[in-house]
Amino acid sequence: MLLNASGCLDALTAPEVAAELDAFVTKTVTPDPRPGNLPPRIVETDHGMLNAIGLANPGRAAFLETTLPRLLALGVPIWVSVGGFSAAEYAETCLQLPEDTVACVELNLSCPNVDEAPESAAQIVAACRRETSLPLYAKLSPHAWDVGETVRAVEGVGADGISLVNTLRGLTLAPDLTPALARGAGGYSGPALRPVALAAVHAARRATSLPIVGMGGVGTGRDVLELIACGANHVALGTVLFVDPDAPNRVRAELDAAVRDARYATLDDAFCAAHDRVANTVNGF
Amino acid sequence: MSRPTRAPRRVAAVEALGPYTLLRVERAGTDPGVPGQFFMLEAPGRVLPRPMSLCLAPRGELWFLFEPVGPGTRALAAVEPGDELHVFGPLGTGFRLDVPKPLLVGGGIGIAPLPYLALALDRPPALLGFRSERHAEAATLLPAADVVIDPVLVTDAMPARRDVLACGPEPMLRAVRELAPTAQLAWEAPMACGYGACYGCAVEVDGELVRLCVEGPVLEGASCS
Numbered sequence: 445m446l447l448n449a450s451g452c453l454d455a456l457t458a459p460e461v462a463a464e465l466d467a468f469v470t471k472t473v474t475p476d477p478r479p480g481n482l483p484p485r486i487v488e489t490d491h492g493m494l495n496a497i498g499l500a501n502p503g504r505a506a507f508l509e510t511t512l513p514r515l516l517a518l519g520v521p522i523w524v525s526v527g528g529f530s531a532a533e534y535a536e537t538c539l540q541l542p543e544d545t546v547a548c549v550e551l552n553l554s555c556p557n558v559d560e561a562p563e564s565a566a567q568i569v570a571a572c573r574r575e576t577s578l579p580l581y582a583k584l585s586p587h588a589w590d591v592g593e594t595v596r597a598v599e600g601v602g603a604d605g606i607s608l609v610n611t612l613r614g615l616t617l618a619p620d621l622t623p624a625l626a627r628g629a630g631g632y633s634g635p636a637l638r639p640v641a642l643a644a645v646h647a648a649r650r651a652t653s654l655p656i657v658g659m660g661g662v663g664t665g666r667d668v669l670e671l672i673a674c675g676a677n678h679v680a681l682g683t684v685l686f687v688d689p690d691a692p693n694r695v696r697a698e699l700d701a702a703v704r705d706a707r708y709a710t711l712d713d714a715f716c717a718a719h720d721r722v723a724n725t726v727n728g729f
Numbered sequence: 730m731s732r733p734t735r736a737p738r739r740v741a742a743v744e745a746l747g748p749y750t751l752l753r754v755e756r757a758g759t760d761p762g763v764p765g766q767f768f769m770l771e772a773p774g775r776v777l778p779r780p781m782s783l784c785l786a787p788r789g790e791l792w793f794l795f796e797p798v799g800p801g802t803r804a805l806a807a808v809e810p811g812d813e814l815h816v817f818g819p820l821g822t823g824f825r826l827d828v829p830k831p832l833l834v835g836g837g838i839g840i841a842p843l844p845y846l847a848l849a850l851d852r853p854p855a856l857l858g859f860r861s862e863r864h865a866e867a868a869t870l871l872p873a874a875d876v877v878i879d880p881v882l883v884t885d886a887m888p889a890r891r892d893v894l895a896c897g898p899e900p901m902l903r904a905v906r907e908l909a910p911t912a913q914l915a916w917e918a919p920m921a922c923g924y925g926a927c928y929g930c931a932v933e934v935d936g937e938l939v940r941l942c943v944e945g946p947v948l949e950g951a952s953c954s
Binding site: 451452453454457458461479480482483484485486487488489491492493496497499603628634635680683686687689690725 | 735925929
């Protein structure tokens with residue numbers, strides 16, 4: 445499946461772009477409304493961009509009453525990105541999500557632009573697992589030294605899938621040496637994030653057989669193929685949607701050629717190809 | 730409202746106008762939109778495109794005026810005739826044109842959307858302010874305009890009781906709004922996407938953060954900060 449990365453598309457403002465996706469992932473929903481951080485919220489870097497939007501969203505009640513029905517009417521499967529500042533907050537939102545209409549829940553366990561919940565990713569997943577039978581994907585940070593350890597922990601408490609990666613925390617300075625973003629640091633995304641995403645997905649695949657949504661710096665069909673070769677079952681588009689609203693169609697069109705150019709017969713044949721080669725190399729010694 | 734399109738468009742010419750750059754691209758099937766609307770222009774070699782309001786739309790072309798001050802605008806100023814750039818637009822909310830006594834007010838590079846607006850309003854009076862004689866060379870795009878040069882400000886020369894449509898630096902827009910509270914003002918903010926996806930261009934309007942690329946860039950009688 446091809447999805448959007450949470451926060452990188454507003455399906456109600458641009459429904460024609462959402463219609464190009466296999467599922468739409470909402471902006472993260474928090475219990476209370478959040479106006480988001482003060483501007484400036486974005487800045488370009490040489491090889492990516494930083495954002496510090498700050499989980500701007502209308503809050504759980506308004507989302508459930510107004511936003512979600514309008515999203516469901518688009519006819520695209522809806523994944524709801526859930527955020528919070530404690531495990532109980534995440535769990536309460538999961539409890540309130542309708543299980544008959546929402547396709548999936550993605551737990552945002554890794555936003556670099558707000559203060560984090562005190563509990564671990566596994567504690568939050570466990571709390572949500574008790575409240576919903578919807579599929580639960582854990583969206584993890586690339587900051588963890590051992591992604592595999594976190595993956596095994598959230599799988600152990602009932603996660604149904606893994607989303608990797610969220611943005612990396614980054615900082616850039618204005619000409620006068622003050623932070624370019626009002627919040628200071630922000631989430632680093634775009635082409636520079638791609639090798640980080642590949643490494644994280646690769647490590648996660650070695651730790652689990654759960655489905656993985658790979659994302660981070662994808663811009664072309666070849667980039668999608670590389671994430672699949674590292675073990676992603678699905679791929680999400682982020683920053684590229686800002687540049688090219690037609691990216692979903694373009695990337696799909698490029699993917700077939702990318703598979704051929706890499707000398708694989710089908711996309712399935714390329715799945716986890718990066719792992720076979722690592723194993724072969726090691727065995728060859 | 731016209732539907733935005735994104736397509737590669739050939740560069741027809743790149744001209745210097747004082748310190749500014751006038752970029753002319755072939756229009757092909759692109760809708761020029763309403764004055765005050767903007768386009769996202771691919772900045773070669775950069776990650777993100779740059780938002781530019783349309784300056785003029787003579788037959789077969791789209792003209793954009795900008796000041797090369799950062800990596801994106803410098804990359805755009807360095808393109809050559811025959812190069813292709815992705816052009817995405819028209820985007821955002823432009824000027825409302827049903828005004829009985831229009832007066833166009835522009836400051837510096839903020840004059841960019843005014844030539845196209847002047848044509849749509851049948852060449853109303855216009856008042857432009859620049860920081861130097863060299864910058865004022867751009868006034869040739871609005872031949873009938875009154876021009877003031879720093880330290881004289883546009884607000885020193887603004888006639889009263891007009892329907893003001895203005896674009897310029899934020900201090901100028903705030904000063905214009907003091908004199909003309911119902912003015913239509915075209916604001917600016919850093920944008921990643923231009924179509925409401927990134928929430929990066931939030932500005933505070935009447936105490937609420939809104940996306941300038943959707944609600945604006947032209948805001949009317951609003952207390953944008």
